[in-house]
Amino acid sequence: MNKALRKPVIAGNWKMNLTPDETAALIEQMKPLVADAACDVVLCVPFVDIAAAQAAAAGSNIQIGAQNCHWANSGAFTGEISAPMLKAIGVGYVIVGHSERRTYFNDSSETVAARTRAALDAGLTVILCVGETRSEREQGITQEIVRTQTKIALQGVSAEELKRVIVAYEPVWAIGTGLTATAEQANEVNAWIRALLAELYSIDAANGVVIQYGGSMNAANAGELLAQPDIDGGLIGGASLKAQDFSAIIKATYFF
Numbered sequence: 001m002n003k004a005l006r007k008p009v010i011a012g013n014w015k016m017n018l019t020p021d022e023t024a025a026l027i028e029q030m031k032p033l034v035a036d037a038a039c040d041v042v043l044c045v046p047f048v049d050i051a052a053a054q055a056a057a058a059g060s061n062i063q064i065g066a067q068n069c070h071w072a073n074s075g076a077f078t079g080e081i082s083a084p085m086l087k088a089i090g091v092g093y094v095i096v097g098h099s100e101r102r103t104y105f106n107d108s109s110e111t112v113a114a115r116t117r118a119a120l121d122a123g124l125t126v127i128l129c130v131g132e133t134r135s136e137r138e139q140g141i142t143q144e145i146v147r148t149q150t151k152i153a154l155q156g157v158s159a160e161e162l163k164r165v166i167v168a169y170e171p172v173w174a175i176g177t178g179l180t181a182t183a184e185q186a187n188e189v190n191a192w193i194r195a196l197l198a199e200l201y202s203i204d205a206a207n208g209v210v211i212q213y214g215g216s217m218n219a220a221n222a223g224e225l226l227a228q229p230d231i232d233g234g235l236i237g238g239a240s241l242k243a244q245d246f247s248a249i250i251k252a253t254y255f256f
């Protein structure tokens with residue numbers, strides 16, 4: 001499948017880190033380092049940092065995203081943020097289904113599907129996270145898990161809407177652990193996801209979808225991972241909080 005059809009996307013997931021002032025300072029540091037990126041650059045920051053991130057990133061090639069959204073547009077959901085609210089403040093991207101949301105906040109395939117629906121309806125681009133746990137990999141059911149998670153999340157998503165979906169394959173055992181899937185393991189799963197998209201939509205539609213890898217990607221391993229034919233970018237946690245490390249990952253996309 002032709003990798004040249006897709007512009008890579010490197011997205012940072014800052015998780016629950018940094019205040020607005022720290023956000024502005026880190027983005028100021030990153031801006032010159034990523035200015036000539038050959039990929040799209042996105043930073044998914046905590047809700048309270050979005051305004052500071054947008055102000056700091058204004059006029060640069062850094063786009064700002066959020067880390068979650070609710071499935072309803074508004075209502076009695078104390079503490080939640082809706083997709084139309086994110087759209088209204090100029091956010092373009094939202095992560096949905098991150099394994100930390102699935103594990104600690106009971107996000108299920110069904111709620112992930114509902115959040116995906118809401119985000120697409122609001123006009124956002126979704127970074128849809130899927131991935132198996134260590135025990136699921138050991139049981140040999142990785143393909144089944146990833147196919148099922150992807151299929152349920154995309155139920156009712158049209159081929160036109162799929163153009164605003166990025167899939168991030170994130171093996172749960174590799175997130176924040178320092179363990180990385182080998183380039184072959186990661187590419188194998190990304191290729192399964194692309195094959196599923198071809199089944200659900202068409203080969204052309206599947207070839208257009210950016211499928212990232214995420215899980216302890218860093219400056220040292222990014223080159224090998226990003227050179228794989230079905231890995232079109234990365235969702236980066238820890239390394240996205242360090243300007244030099246994040247920019248080194250972005251520079252690894254130059255070699256496509």
Ligand code: PEP
Nearest residue numbers: 175176214215216237238
């Ligand atoms: C993530 O949070 O999506 C992630 C991949 O984290 P890390 O890079 O720290 O493993």
